[in-house]
Amino acid sequence: MTDEELFRKVKEIIHDNMEKASEDDSPAYHYTRPAPERYPYQFFWDTCFHVFILVSLGEIEMAKKHIQSLLGLQREDGFIGHMIYWDRLKPGRWADFFQSKFNYKNLYRSHMSSLIQPPLLAQAVSRIVKNSDNLNFLKEVLPNLKAYYDWLDKNRDFDGNGLLTIISPFESGMDWKPTYDVPLGFKEGKANTKLYYKVIWTDFLNFMNNYNLKKIYRKGHFLVKDAGLNTFYAQNLFCLGELCEMLEDPDAKEYYSRAKEVSKNIVEVLYDEQDAAFYDVYGKENIKIKVETPTIFYPLILSSIPKGIKTKVLERHFFSSEKFDTNYPIPSVAKDSSAFNPKESIYIWRGPTWIVNNWFLHQILEKNNYTESSQKLTRIIIQLIKKSGFREYYNPFTGEGYGAKDFTWAGLVLDMMNTKDKSIN
Structure with missing residues (x-):
């Protein structure tokens, strides 16, 4: 091909x-x-x-x-x-x-x-606007964007520190992510029907509370600040500020301010200095969940993260450690995790390689001047698609394709092949 x-x-x-x-x-x-x-x-x-x-x-x-x-x-x-x-x-x-x-x-x-779900809407609109001839589309949708990100700020920042809290494992987009085992009270490592019913029970409780967010927060069954979702949120607030500037909208300052607040608290709340990793946290006490998934790298895309932290995280977990080193990186949880299962399963995001993680890591490597590594990652993903087609996810060792066929996310490889830095902030 x-x-x-x-x-x-x-x-x-x-x-x-x-x-x-x-x-x-x-x-x-x-x-x-x-x-x-x-x-x-x-x-x-x-x-x-x-x-x-x-x-x-x-x-x-x-x-x-x-x-x-x-x-x-x-x-x-x-x-x-x-x-x-x-x-x-x-x-x-x-x-x-x-x-x-x-x-x-x-x-x-x-x-x-x-x-x-992860709020990438502003970045998607920005990509369209920057490849269009005029600002008419932006004028049409900017009020919708502002209303959406204002809703997130008012309704999912339970602690008042800018960080968003998810109330279901399905909200991060990474269903069955092993970090969620901890707040769910699942201690068996390898996924099974017990985990399945714990996840469904979480949604059922939200349903029984009629998705009343104040009541859900008060009861505190499942409250997680996900490192990946909050990174997307910070990126998109910066992006929304930029979009507002294009139309000379005075709210640009407000969204830039929120973006800086979220970025600052990603470091203060999610970063573990000893482990050099950005962890998800759970509960009203923001307890760190020390499970290594690709989202430990996600905040490195943000310009406000100190360079020393970026270098430390990448050197310890990506370049020097074998935890994420596979023939077809990057596995969706570290290989030494008790949850790790590289094969096909209904419990996804617990070992197999997903192209979206590579797409985002590619951006991180590009932005932090690891060009050779980013290009290598792109070549591997192209090889993976040529080997097994456009699949939902892949075995990180053999490259065998799993899950849905003709899955659209694999098309993100085109974005990886365009090495121009498209990240906002």
């Missing part, structure tokens, strides 16, 4: 997986399914990934339609759910039922979940 053939295959998958409303449908929708059979809905952060891919393909107008679709059911208070069920009577999986407030009307109309 040549680079040109890779480009054509990504374009083919994106278009084959696309879903759009008929002329009679209201509201209208236009989005890409990550995988038609397994993931038929419009997902929040998947849509943002699809925008990055579409822009890489030169499909700017299509990317705009994806964002407009994502904003189509946005509530007046700014909230956007992590899944949008367009033109569907009910969720496809029974467990998804508990991820939305109950409303009998949702049984026969398009609706959203009540959970969030």
